[in-house]
Amino acid sequence: MNHKALKSALSHFEQKDGQLLVNGHLVAEIAEEYSTPLYIYDSSFLSGRHKMLRKMLPQDLEITYAVKANPNAQVLRILGKLYDGVDIASRGEMVKALKVGIPAQQMSFTGPGKSSAELEYAIKLGIGSISVENEREIEHIRTICEQNDLSANILIRVNPDFELARSGMKMGGGPKQFGIDSEKVPALVSSLKNAKRTRLRGIHIFSGSQNLVADAIVETFEKIIDYACSLSATTQIPLDIVNLGGGFGIPYYFNDSDLDLSAVGAGLRQVLANAKKNLPGTRFKIELGRYIVGESGMYVGKILYRKESRGEIFIIIDGGLHHHLAASGNFGQKMVHRPMPITIANALDNPIEKVNVVGALCTPLDTFGTNVELPRAKEGDLVVVLNSGAYGFSASPLGFLSHNPPKEVVL
Ligand SMILES: Cc1ncc(COP(=O)(O)O)c(C=O)c1O
Numbered sequence: 564m565n566h567k568a569l570k571s572a573l574s575h576f577e578q579k580d581g582q583l584l585v586n587g588h589l590v591a592e593i594a595e596e597y598s599t600p601l602y603i604y605d606s607s608f609l610s611g612r613h614k615m616l617r618k619m620l621p622q623d624l625e626i627t628y629a630v631k632a633n634p635n636a637q638v639l640r641i642l643g644k645l646y647d648g649v650d651i652a653s654r655g656e657m658v659k660a661l662k663v664g665i666p667a668q669q670m671s672f673t674g675p676g677k678s679s680a681e682l683e684y685a686i687k688l689g690i691g692s693i694s695v696e697n698e699r700e701i702e703h704i705r706t707i708c709e710q711n712d713l714s715a716n717i718l719i720r721v722n723p724d725f726e727l728a729r730s731g732m733k734m735g736g737g738p739k740q741f742g743i744d745s746e747k748v749p750a751l752v753s754s755l756k757n758a759k760r761t762r763l764r765g766i767h768i769f770s771g772s773q774n775l776v777a778d779a780i781v782e783t784f785e786k787i788i789d790y791a792c793s794l795s796a797t798t799q800i801p802l803d804i805v806n807l808g809g810g811f812g813i814p815y816y817f818n819d820s821d822l823d824l825s826a827v828g829a830g831l832r833q834v835l836a837n838a839k840k841n842l843p844g845t846r847f848k849i850e851l852g853r854y855i856v857g858e859s860g861m862y863v864g865k866i867l868y869r870k871e872s873r874g875e876i877f878i879i880i881d882g883g884l885h886h887h888l889a890a891s892g893n894f895g896q897k898m899v900h901r902p903m904p905i906t907i908a909n910a911l912d913n914p915i916e917k918v919n920v921v922g923a924l925c926t927p928l929d930t931f932g933t934n935v936e937l938p939r940a941k942e943g944d945l946v947v948v949l950n951s952g953a954y955g956f957s958a959s960p961l962g963f964l965s966h967n968p969p970k971e972v973v974l
Contacts, residue, residue, distance in 0.1 A: 860952025883922020
């Protein structure tokens with residue numbers, strides 16, 4: 564098999580007699596029990612990935628989970644216990660995290676458009692920190708705190724003058740809706756020096772997502788730390804927290820290789836050792852979504868029809884882009900290339916043929932793969948899209964065409 568991403572995705576699961584298993588259960592049996600279409604998440608992957616991150620990354624680096632990647636309650640309950648906290652991006656995510664027992668103090672709140680109502684909710688519940696993304700937001704926080712006789716910990720989300728090189732989605736550098744431009748930050752930090760209601764705790768830079776190049780990630784961390792050191796030196800303000808972002812990617816496209824986590828860890832160890840000379844009391848953290856959950860999950864659809872049209876085979880499944888937008892290439896092709904790793908869960912070893920894999924919706928956008936190499940499959944067989952644990956269910960237009968939503972099962 565030449566498909567590197569598919570090989571990597573399959574390596575996280577057991578196979579037996581041409582059948583795919585999740586945590587000891589045949590996918591075919593899970594599909595029978597819960598019916599298709601459905602998402603399956605593997606809890607043993609989640610704990611294994613946590614172990615690997617803890618082993619490879621510096622011990623004193625805090626690792627938090629970005630809930631937006633997968634807010635499923637069972638997944639969140641597991642990850643809330645494993646990681647050092649969660650990053651939330653809305654009141655809704657905060658409610659979900661609270662419901663599974665994650666304390667508000669372990670949450671950070673990020674996003675360019677937080678409403679006053681959301682901020683008030685988070686502040687009243689004692690959220691750990693709010694990453695502010697514009698100056699008006701700070702005024703809102705101050706007003707809310709004064710009205711309620713409270714205070715809030717804030718980080719300044721900085722829009723740096725660099726971007727995370729070679730990443731699928733760039734969220735820093737140039738004019739951006741995210742964060743406050745780095746050149747404006749020193750004056751802002753000085754103005755917040757003695758503010759009691761808005762306690763400035765540090766900075767936060769998240770400059771890109773889906774990056775598979777260890778050197779690019781380490782280089783970005785280095786630039787963030789250089790920026791933090793010079794900010795602290797010019798403003799004479801200690802930074803309790805520096806959130807370095809993350810952007811660790813997973814392989815989607817056939818030539819993608821796994822991120823070299825040990826190289827990221829070694830680079831980061833070096834960078835943090837240097838940083839501690841200038842920022843001795845600072846806590847460093849990263850926030851990851853896709854790398855923590857992406858490879859734990861798969862989307863399973865049953866083949867309704869195997870149709871021939873002018874010499875091509877169309878495999879039509881009972882799901883589609885309304886359940887899994889990313890697999891159709893419409894979530895941002897630069898980030899998640901189509902075709903994602905796809906195979907037939909109950910016929911892994913069948914001879915390979917080239918087919919088009921499409922969903923049930925009446926739009927040509929609903930295509931998971933054109934001319935993809937798939938084990939030969941028949942009606943009733945199970946198409947499985949691997950690496951679907953992040954930005955799947957919750958990042959899809961579930962109401963489109965009014966089909967039932969897919970089930971989600973955590974095993
Ligand atoms: C502020 C912030 N943190 C964390 C993430 C998670 O990114 P990823 O899932 O690529 O790790 C994102 C993704 O957009 C983000 O915007």
